[in-house]
Amino acid sequence: MTPHLACKDVSVRFFDSRFFTLKDVTLSIEKGEKVLFLGPSGCGKSTLLAALAGLIPGSIEAEITGEIVRPDRIGIMFQDPDAQFCMLTVGDEIAFSLENRCVPRNQMDSLIEKAMAQAGLSLPKDTPIATLSGGMKQRLALACLLALDADTLFFDEPTAQLDPQGRQEIFELLRSFSDSDVTMVFVEHVLDELIDWMDRVVLFDAGGRLIGEGTPEDVLSLYGKEMEEAGIWKPRLFPHTMEEICADPSHPLQTEWSSQLQRSKAKHTTSSLRTNEPVYTVHDLSISYGKKQVLTSINFSLHAGEWVAIVGKNGAGKSTLLKVLVGLEKWKQGDILFAGRSLKKWPTKALFEQVGFVFQNPELQFVTDRVYDEVAFGGKVRGWNETALHEKTIRLLQEFALEPFSEKHPFTLSQGQKRRLSVATMLLFDQKVLLLDEPTFGQDAGTCAQLLSRLQQRKEQGTSIIMVTHDMDLVDQYADRVLLLDNGTIQFDGTPYELFSSQLPLPGLIRPLPYEWERRIKDDARFGLVSYARESIR
């Protein structure tokens, strides 16, 4: 019997590369199976997905050898929500799938409605795609695949560009297909809420070789070490469940979590001791675009050596707030004081010797053709002494583990290296303040940890950090203070411990697991107390 989806000795090499992205991969997937490909970034798992789905060599040019067996009706969901649509409205976009299949016009409307219902899209058909959130766009992408009547779906990091809530939504939606006979193949970085319903996990090494496969539990326990070395994100909970952990007081995760909570609590109690002069003082700040109010009466201050996280759902005004702090957005009402002086009175050049700003997309901020020049740029512009500049540049390159690449073009670096470079370029003047817009976005576990430890070092030397992020674990572990933005105002300003252990709703965000656990056991205790009370009355 021929398998549903399989490949034998498949190797793929891109024309501009000397090395094989994939090497002799043999794999067989049964109908209805749910499979997850895992591996460090750049290991070729996305390439394998593209090869299995038949995009290589048809749509993506590459040299491919080996045999592939694939079913006819295939659908692929890509990671960039903006780069998979070609029409302007929701209905037209789903219709595009039907048109390609030559479905007669009179059947289209009912099929569109069916696909929308399956994907959980309850919108008018003429809704412009541009107005949808990232999560909604991915729902639409799924509806388009369902309209293809595909029985085999491929997912290439479908939630990589979504906020935590959007991700949870999409995973929940996809999970509703877990019992169906649709074959699903995933490449995904974030494993929580996905790995637990996978039938099989396939693990790759950095060289594009398949090193192991099995049930999620087996792979996690057998290859735990390899995964850690390769910098692969591990699920935070799986293979355990919250119920299991709550029931077992001696569970290892329980000890880990309670010590994490202890640390956060300790940070919370010492944080009030900060009395030094604030670096930044924001006073009653409001920003509006035309009639739309983006930020309203923002008040906060930042002290030397403090790490502040700005959190909130997409569109809450986080990036705007970060930008206004360096004068990249104009404001009408209120004032921002930097080092005791109004930001409006700071000359641009002088300001950026004090404040570094790291964009979400590092590529957009590179201005030279060489990694070395990129770091040295600010000094060159300011006519620094050559030897001093060289020394400083080399030191920064070393600090961020970029020295071996100093002659390369910034665009040819890996995602993690690009990110580190973008941070390094902002530290040439030993800036007092570092502002970062989602610095860990799209990074694997290894590069993320490296970056954070560098930032931690800088912080200990007195640098203040403000960071916009969606990663609540990161907030809990690193931030001294957290600002929760919603509807353009600060809804909460305090320590992470305070925020996460409060009953405050966190729109768009998800509490770190230790706090979730603490809540559960508190609830259980209360419940337990009630039942105990009942018993004693009896």
Add this chain to the structure above:
Amino acid sequence: MTHDSGSFLTRVNPSVKLTAHLLIMMFLMTIGDPGTSALLWLLSLIIGVALGGWTWQYIKRRILPYLGFFVLVFWMLAAFGKGEAVLWQFAWFRITEEGVYHGLVIAFRMLGFVTYGLLFTSTTDTTQLVMSLIQQYKLSPKWGYGLMAGMRFIPLFESELKQMKAAHKIRGFHTQGKLKAFARYTLPLFAQGIRKAERVAVAMEARGFNGSRKRTYYHTPIVANLDYLYCTFLFLAVLVITFSSYLFGWFTWVWDS
């Protein structure tokens, strides 16, 4: 692109409308007298109000600004144009009869072009236009759907450019001269654009799009009685205007003037 979705003109087939308006624009180019040009421009305005759902607000916002242009074009040609019959002379301004005549022709022609253009864009939906071009004018779906996909990039480019400018400002990057700044920003934007376009193309192909004509359509614009009606009315009106201006003794071809 659409301004109003309920008017008569929004229901006219986009390809038919486009052709009809282009024909009138071409006709405008062959006219050499201000009277006929002005009447033809007036016709477009009347159609806009009567059939295109133009409100006073719309005219004020979209058409009135062009009146400034109108005055400018007119003045340029009137005050500096060549001619024998001098009407008024002051300093280096020398207004001649011929100059005024030519100025009015060119100014009304420009206004007519703009108004017929707006008449089309304000009553046509982009998707409908592309689908009509594919179905009525046999534009290859490869180009048609490519055009649609490309349209979505425009706002994206804008935000990326803004971000890049901000990033350069932070780095203290000052480009010498406009040309260098242009190269600085366009190359990375272009590279990003190509990368995005490639991704979209792959996504489209992955959904079974192959650019061939062997497909069905969700939007099926057809040429119906309504379209014949509009064309007949439009061309009849143009004919009446031309004939009456001929009777008034105004009408001149551009090559006779």
